Structure formats: C-alpha cells, structure tokens
Amino acid sequence: MEATTQPVTVQANINAPVADVWNKWIAPEHITQWCFASDDWHAPFAENDVRVDGDFKTTMAAKDGSFSFDFGGTYTEVEENRYLAYTMGDGRKVTVSFEQQGDGTKVVEVFDPENTHPVDFQQAGWQAILDNFKKYAEQ
Template identity: 65%
Template sequence: MKPTSTNTITVETTVNAPIEKVWDYWTNPEHITKWTFASDDWHAPYADNDLRTGGKFKTTMAAKDGSFSFDFGGVYSEVTEHRVIAYGMEDGRKVIILFEADGDTTKVTETFDPETTNPVEMQRGGWQAILNNFKKYTEAN
C-alpha cells in the first residue's frame, strides 16, 4: 500500500536501538502513550493497538492543560513484523512506515498523505517532532 497523493510528506530518523526494541516501543500501547506528541505541553493519555492487517488503532492526543484533545486512529492494511506498517486514516489518507535494521540502529521512515487544512511544512514539522520524540524516548529507556 502506498499513500494516494502525489504530494506525500516523508519524515525519518535513525534510532540508536535494535529493531526488536524499536518495534516494541512503536507498537506497544504502554510505550505509545509515552512518545506520541509533538511538544512537552501535550501528552497521549490513551492508546489502543490491534497490530494486524485489518486491525484498528487509536491514540488520544491532548493538551496537558485540558484545552484540546483529539483521537488519531486508523485501520492497518499491512503489518510485516520489523519491516512495514501501513494504514488508512478515517479521512482516507494513507500512511506507510518502513523500519530498516542495521545492527544496533534502526531507520524509521514515515510517508503520508497530507491533509488539506494545514500547510505542508506545518504537517511535516509536527510529524517530525513526534518522530523525534519517539527517538528520544526509545533511546533513553
């Protein structure tokens, strides 16, 4: 499955951790709630993940001051352990995440269809900030 837009956005990072740990921290709700936010004034108070093709996931992202929250979720179209996670969001946009292991490091690349409300650079910055938070959390724990 590939994103549907020709104007996809890609963000990536290399995590200093082996693929087994990266996969666990990316997919386990216990860890998802610890990194799925772009800034320190937000948090993820809830995560549920049925990691299989056809399975659903949902993560609640919320401002710590209680002023705003939303659920981010979708349905998996492909799950290949330690390699690929692809899903569709409720609005029809597609996302694919590639995991590339190289010993004790793992490259994570996310490519997604942009939404039409916010500028592309804002979307890229937000998704990259969350990915950077994932790297920081995974390497520190």
C-alpha cells in the first residue's frame, strides 16, 4: 500500500460542558470506560501525564483475551480544555480540539493514518471510539 500523507478527521458534538468533556478525555479512570471501538473490547489500563513531553498509554483488549495492544504517545502541546497534540510511538501526529458550542462541546480529532490498513477502515475505527466517548461523556 502506498504511504498516505493526508490527515484523517473524526468529530463529535457532545452534550456536555467543555470542562467535563476534557476531564473525561484525560482522566485514566474515565479513559478505561470509553477507549474502545466496540462492546467486545475494553480498556483495562490507562495512564496519562497531561503535559508537554508527558506520556500516555492505554491498553485496548478484546474481552475474550484473544488480542490486546497498547496505544500511546507523547504530548507536544497541551492547552487545558482546548487542545491536545501528541506524537505516537511510530511518529504519526494527532491533534484533538475541544470547542465549547452553547451547552455542548465539539471534539475534533485529526490523525496521520498508518500504512497497513485502508484509510476508511482507520477512520471508521477512530470514529467508533469517539462515538463511544460521546456516549460515555453524555451520561
């Protein structure tokens, strides 16, 4: 597969104030409740050092024990309640913006796709995780 350089965007409008959305995005006890794409997966572990040069890691695992992997990176920019940027272990870049809109918050993630899976597959997976976050954050 040819390398893809075009970043991919996923987004969600969440019916919660930006401070609440931010907290549920960054706090490990919340991350383990939403950071997976489907009900047959879970996130049994998360750690998050939210500062420039701070690292984060979330373990995503199939509930049946058949597969797991760690998703992580290092923060390059942090603006509380507004913006996160990080670099993943393989060098790909990701940004996450949080924008208060009325009583809700618009979350937009932009990521560099990897070259193993089709871009539409990656976009669908990231969107599913963001949709799961929305469901959790609105509880």
